[in-house]
Amino acid sequence: MTQENFEVKLPLFEGPFDLLLFFIERDELDIYDIPISKITNDFLDYIKHLETLNIEVASEFILVASTLMRIKSKMLLPRPQIDEAGNEIDPREELVKHLLEYKKYKSVVDTFHHMEDTELMKEKRGNLTKELKSLAESTNVEAELQDVTIFKLMTVFEKVLKRFEAEKNKPVHQVIQYPYTIEGQKKYVVDEVKRKQKLSFTELLEAFPSRIGLIFNFLAVLEMLAQQILSIQIGEGFNNFWITKGENLPESTDTVL
Incomplete structure (x- = not known):
């Protein structure tokens, strides 16, 4: 058997018995009548092939190789071994027993794998694997979407809802442009004082009933x-006062500004 044949036919096996079963099935050998010389040579060739590829050979392969060589040597002996009943002992018997047990367990494992694959293909509530894979292929974000779970989706959705509620309920500061300025109210008060000679503070307040208007007028007067x-003239009972002309009252209202 050449190295090229190994490269084509022999993958890495799970263990030595897996390799032996491969030889038996490949060559359609009778497992109860194994040609020990041929199968030993194939087994040793496989190990040599691993070594040429710098692949570390597991200890169980070495153990089975030595077992095969021992069986081969026993079968070459001119005098076969006899049991207590006088029957000839087949050196391959123990090997066949192990191979049959391994084959049985391997068959069970393969059945379990098939059952697992079948169950994974069933549609279940919340099973989005196929949908996520399809979406990933269409959007080129397969790596990210394959890690998505229902829990992650719900977590993100909950965060979005909280952020939406926070934006919705946060206080809104509305900027109102009032029709008043300090300069404008100064001009208004001076015009009223010039027109009336003196202006009741109560009368000034009543002219601007809104709170903002009162504040602008008060600041302008101050x-x-x-x-x-302007100057102040105290009224009777100290419940009111009058606003009158001051020493620096200009002739033109524009000078006040």
Whole structure:
């Protein structure tokens, strides 16, 4: 048997008995009447082939190889071994026994693998393997999608929902452009004082009933009091006061600004 034949026909086997069964099935040999010389030579050739490929040979292969050589040597003896009943002992008997047991267990394992593959192909609730694989092939993200599980999908969905609720319920700060400015209210108050000579503070408040209008008017009056553009005249009972002209009140309203 050549090295090229090994490369074509002999893959790496699970164990030495797996290799022996391969030889038996390949050559259609009778497992109860194994040509020990041929199968030993094939087995040793396979080990040599592994060594030429720098593949480490497992110890169980070495053990079976030595067993085969021992059986081969016993069968070459001119005087066969006899048991207590006077029957000839076949040196291959123990090997055949192990091969039959291995073949039986291997058959059971193959059956289990087939059953497992059949079960995996069944459609179950929540089984998205085929759908995810199909989606991955169409979007070129197979590696990522193959790791996706229902739990991961639900986790992501829950996070998206929480983020959506947070965006929906977060406070909205609406910027309102009020029709008031300090400069505008200063001009208004000065015009009213010039027109009326004095202006009741209560009357000024009533002219702008909104809270924002009151604040702008009050700030405008305070600023002009500090600039002495306006002055204060206390009313009776201290419940009211009057806004009058100050020393620095300009002739033109534009100068106030």
